[in-house]
Amino acid sequence: MFTDRLWKRVEPIWTAYLDHPFVRGLGDGTLEQDKFRHWLKQDYVYLIDYARLFAIGSAKADDLEEMTTFAKLLHGVLDVEMDLHRKYAADFGITKEELEKTEASAITTAYTSYMLNLSQRGGVENVVASVLACEWSYNFIGKELAKRPGSLTDNFYKSWIEMYSSAEFTALAEETKQLMNRIAEDKPEKELARLEEIVVKTSQFEYMFWDMVEKKEEWLVKG
Ligand SMILES: Cc1ncc(CN)c(N)n1
Numbered sequence: 657m658f659t660d661r662l663w664k665r666v667e668p669i670w671t672a673y674l675d676h677p678f679v680r681g682l683g684d685g686t687l688e689q690d691k692f693r694h695w696l697k698q699d700y701v702y703l704i705d706y707a708r709l710f711a712i713g714s715a716k717a718d719d720l721e722e723m724t725t726f727a728k729l730l731h732g733v734l735d736v737e738m739d740l741h742r743k744y745a746a747d748f749g750i751t752k753e754e755l756e757k758t759e760a761s762a763i764t765t766a767y768t769s770y771m772l773n774l775s776q777r778g779g780v781e782n783v784v785a786s787v788l789a790c791e792w793s794y795n796f797i798g799k800e801l802a803k804r805p806g807s808l809t810d811n812f813y814k815s816w817i818e819m820y821s822s823a824e825f826t827a828l829a830e831e832t833k834q835l836m837n838r839i840a841e842d843k844p845e846k847e848l849a850r851l852e853e854i855v856v857k858t859s860q861f862e863y864m865f866w867d868m869v870e871k872k873e874e875w876l877v878k879g
Pocket of ligand 1: 699702703737789790791794862865
């Protein structure tokens with residue numbers, strides 16, 4: 657399967673996520689809440705553009721089955737995943753209007769612009785390759801953190817780990833992988849190599865996103 661081939665390429669990058677201080681801090685509960693607050697706000701505006709990708713995928717779908725899958729994934733972002741953000745934000749006294757008004761950081765802008773650009777100019781395969789690392793890697797991280805002793809007890813980030821390791825989120829990640837495999841079936845090697853590069857680039861962006869929230873970065877010079 658194409659996703660097995662992709663896994664071989666992304667495994668070293670994704671393993672580095674698990675070692676990143678932000679991700680380690682989520683797992684053992686030691687992450688500074690100010691850093692998490694930065695993630696919450698940046699991720700919220702990231703997810704708004706990410707949801708747009710599924711709408712683009714739905715418009716470009718080749719058949720009704722594909723269209724339905726994109727619609728399901730779109731609902732998953734807007735109503736399941738972003739609910740987690742809204743709940744944590746409420747704990748911090750941040751309203752959903754404030755979340756929406758967040759100015760996207762340089763990395764958030766670069767990452768979403770990369771995916772939106774590819775998805776707008778290519779076919780449905782570009783959309784799936786763009787969203788795959790996002791859905792799959794968070795599920796990977798969630799499941800790995802859930803295995804760590806103590807991660808699901810007395811941890812402020814327990815709901816985060818439960819959400820991304822949940823059966824519901826795992827099903828969304830699996831649907832995205834299946835979609836990628838189905839689309840890759842009749843593609844020539846040159847096209848598969850191009851799609852693979854998109855998944856590697858988005859995996860690199862994921863690492864940069866973890867690093868951006870750890871350092872609470874926005875833009876290098878205040879405007
Ligand atoms: C940056 C990022 N990447 C992935 C996910 C999981 N959908 C997320 N919420 N944010």
